[in-house]
Amino acid sequence: MVSFQDLRDADPSAYDDIADQWARLASELDGTALDIKQATGGLDGWSGDAAEMAREHIDGVRAGYDTAAEYIDRIPRVLRTLSDAITDAQRRVNDAIATAEAHRIVHVDRETGEVSTPPGHAPGDFRSDEQVAADRALAEELDEAIAAAVADATEADQVASRQLGDLMPEDAGLGLRAVGSGSVVTPSRLPQDDWSPARVRQWWDELTPMQQESAIYTHGDRIGSVDGIPVEARDRANRIRFADEFADVNARRDALITLGDDRTLAEDNELRQLNDVHNGLEAIHDRLGREPSETEPQAYLLDFATEGNGRGIVATGNPDTADNTVTNVPGTGSGLESMSNELGKADRILETAGREAPGAETAAVTWIGYDAPQDLAEATGGSYADEAGADLAGFQDGLKATHEGGGGLNTVIGHSYGSTVIGHTARDHELHADNMVFLGSPGVGVDHASELGIDPGNVYASTAENDIIRAGAYVSHGWGTSPVDEDFGAVEFEADPGTEGWGPFNHSTAAHSEYWDRQNESLENMGRIVTGKDNTTLTTPTE
């Protein structure tokens, strides 16, 4: 039963908006049924038991979507009717309250909605007997009006609830088919945190096709983030989860924007944070929706999170089938908001790789998979790099476990603090990478390339002449020898000097972020490294 307070607090526009969302869903499902019908044409000419079974099955699914669309399309009308009834009841209650307030002797209880007036003459009450009687009559009238409005809202609520109760899937004659142990994966059967990517891959391969779909659709939040799940499956699970999260963020952001000057300080802060999240998600959304071409391959969403500064792992190109995969680890200030900029770097390295190795398939992974320090003060500590280690190592192991050819050429590129993340990971974990590249590095946590677990001949470094990070040569970062120091033992390659700054050494922050610029020699050199070109092809600073 709806109370007076429930009615006062009710937001009928919420029902209207939910009605719109149901209507949109019904329309989408209607389209789904049509799409399936069209796609079924691809089975024309196929005969036999399997053909018959597949056709019958897909026809059943199409009919299911059709029926779902039909029933779901009835929901909006129910909700809009209820919304109208609530709006009407609220108007009547508000009118009654306004009338009572105009007669100062008539009082409406804001908790219960009961209307009252003093029964007789209290001290100081100079009303006539007639006026007392008139006030009492008005109070009774308003009390009845409010009670009737609440009763009507209750009735409308009960009718709507009953009508919705008749619109369940079972009322439409639908039921779940993909049930039973051969078709579903229960939470207890999902990969455990301590499973290696190789074990996860084995688990995945042992699932039936329907169990795999169950894992993707029902446990997408887990499947989408587990290293060792094949890239395509991981991407599908994450895209579905992404649609939910992006819609949620957009809806909340739109609501806050609509408030305008009525936003509170807290809401202003929330909107600022949501704008950052929105920018990052929008960059991912655009990348996932980009039409693939020869130079701009299909993108895959390998993980994302919106908490804190946000995370996102996006592969441009499929690492499971690529000949070469490059994982780019950004540094200080990175987060979901920097996704657009980082995806641009992925494009440019793919362009360069395409020139260096025409015909080879290269995938560029944008790995914002850790909580990066957000300013230089935070970046003075190594804890961010240490905490990122297990995740980066697991991710690289996952690439190896799911590669269809048994493993392509893998390169990790760390920029600025990202190089520290790679160094710490290689030092403290087994980092699966054939090449490591450090750009504008403040130090990687070791004093010599040989401590990184791979041949020093596959450890590369470059720091632009004007990069502000060189100022650190005079202020130790505390993360070991600089990778461009000769004593470090890495292969140093050339980068353009970069934008000149102020002061005696011309250092600038701009030069710290120009390694991926087109025409920059560092980008050309990275293209050679990620495609496995011989070290003699690299240009070096002394040339």
Place this chain on the structure above:
Amino acid sequence: MPDGFEVDQLVSLAEAGERFVEIADAAAGAHAEFTGAVQRHDGANSGFATTGRLATLAGMWGYQLDDLSKRAATTGGLLQESYGSYEEMEVAVIDSLDRIGSGGGA
């Protein structure tokens, strides 16, 4: 080639499979979008029976649409196997779909 399916038609079969997976994912995405969009109304109209009923309704349809997507994508995934071996795909289709049964109804 078993049951008269020509080699040059395998590509169209596999492409249809890919399309079924895309369609299933798009439907699941539409439902996820729906869920995300209505989420901001959590807590609104809590005193109304309809609100509780709506949550149940959304949950039940969620399961149902999940089920339909799984079935469409499974069929699509199986058909994509014809890129590799038609014979293996045929066996997998019969084995997997027989277990699920057909029809959109209960």
